[in-house]
C-alpha cells in the first residue's frame with residue numbers, strides 16, 4: 387500500500403536520479419540540494435501512493451509542476467520530491483466557460499488552445515510556466531489588471547492531503563483549504579492534482595504600444611510613469627523593462643522599453659486606452675515610438691521570452707511599492723549603474739490601485755511592482771552576479787510593502803508576502819490539514 391510507483395521513482399544514487407532532479411528545475415542554476423527520492427507521478431494514484439509513502443516513512447514532500455520556481459523551492463535536502471508535471475490534462479466545457487486543468491499544463495499552451503476556441507484565461511506571460519505553481523502563488527497574467535490575479539478565477543481544486551486523501555475544495559467544500567490554495571504559493575500544504583477554472587470570452591482586440599527610450603532619460607521616464615500610474619486604463623498593462631542592451635530593436639546600449647499590451651472591444655477603444663502612454667515628457671527622445679500595433683498571444687509570448695532565454699542561470703528578487711518617484715529614483719539609478727549584461731533586466735509593472743479582492747490567502751499587492759531578473763550563463767560568474775537582485779531589493783526594502791511569491795527569493799531574503807491576518811490564518815489551516823508538517827513550506831518568512 388505504501389509502495390512507490392514502479393519504474394517511476396529514483397532513490398539518490400540510482401541511475402536516473404540526477405537527470406530526474408535536473409528535470410525538475412527550469413533555471414540552469416540547479417541548487418546543491420538533494421531529496422532522498424524523486425517520484426514522477428503519472429496519475430493521481432501515483433500522487434496518493436507517494437504521499438502515503440512519505441507519511442509512512444515520516445519524510446517531507448516537495449512538489450513540482452512546471453519547475454519554474456526561480457529558487458527551485460521544491461528541491462530540498464532529504465525527503466521526497468514529487469514531480470506532477472505529467473498531470474497535464476485539460477478538459478474544456480465551452481458553453482459553461484469552465485475548464486478542469488492538471489497542474490502540469492503550461493499556461494501559454496492553455497492560453498493558445500483557449501484562444502482557438504474563442505476563450506481566454508489570464509495565463510502568465512511566459513512559456514513553460516505551469517498552472518500548478520502559477521495559480522497557487524496568485525498569477526499575474528494577460529489582462530490580470532481587469533480579471534484579477536489568476537487565482538481569482540480558480541473555482542475549485544482537487545487536492546491530495548497530507549494523509550493521502552483525495553478531496554475537492556471550493557467555497558462550500560473544505561472552504562479553508564480553498565482559501566489557502568489561492569495565494570499561499572510554495573507554502574501550500576497539499577498536492578493539487580487539478581484546478582477547476584472560470585474562463586472568459588476572448589477579448590476581440592489585442593494590441594500593444596511600444597516605446598524605447600535611451601537610458602539617459604531614466605529619471606524623466608520613471609518619474610512620469612509613477613505620476614500617471616493610477617490613471618493608466620486597467621485594460622493596459624504598462625511594463626517597463628530596462629536592460630543593458632535591447633537587441634530586439636538593434637540597440638547595443640542600455641535602454642528602457644515600454645511595452646504595453648491592451649485588450650479591448652474595438653481598435654478605437656484600444657488606441658484610446660493607450661493614448662496616455664504617448665504623453666511622456668521625453669517622448670521626442672524615443673528611439674522607437676509605436677502608439678498602437680495589433681498583436682496576438684503567440685507573438686506576445688515570443689517577445690516576452692526574449693527576456694527569459696532558457697539555459698541561463700537566474701537569480702531574482704522583487705518588491706511591491708507605492709513610494710513616490712523621488713524616493714524610488716535613487717534605488718533605480720543604482721540598479722541601472724550596476725546592471726549585469728543582457729538578458730538581465732529590471733521590470734517596472736504598473737499594477738494598482740487594485741479593486742477589492744476575493745477573500746483568499748493572496749492578500750498583499752501594491753501600486754507598482756519592481757523586479758530584478760539576473761541572467762548569466764557561466765557558472766564561474768555565480769559570485770559576480772548571483773546577489774545583484776537581492777542586494778538591490780534589500781537596499782530599497784524600506785520603500786516596499788512586501789514581495790510577490792511569483793518571483794520569490796525568500797530563502798535568501800525573507801520578506802512579507804501576505805498580510806499578518808492571512809499569515810495567522812494560513813498557519814491555522816496548515817495546522818488543521820498538515821499537522822505533521824508533511825509538506826515543505828516557504829524557504830523563509832519574516
Ligand SMILES: Cc1cc2nc3c(=O)[nH]c(=O)nc-3n(C[C@H](O)[C@H](O)[C@H](O)COP(=O)(O)OP(=O)(O)OC[C@H]3O[C@@H](n4cnc5c(N)ncnc54)[C@H](O)[C@@H]3O)c2cc1C
Nearest residue numbers: 451452453454455459460511512516518519520526572578
Ligand atoms: C521565465 C519565467 C516567467 C514567469 N512569468 C510569470 C508571469 O508572467 N506571471 C506570474 O505570475 N509568474 C510568473 N513567473 C513565476 C511563476 O509563476 C512561479 O515561479 C510559479 O510558481 C511557477 O509555477 P511552476 O508550476 O512552473 O513551478 P514549480 O517550480 O513547479 O512550482 C513552484 C512551487 O509551487 C508549489 N507547487 C507546484 N505545483 C504544485 C502542486 N501541484 N501542488 C502543490 N504545490 C505545488 C511548490 O512549492 C513549488 O516549489 C515566471 C517564472 C519564470 C521562470
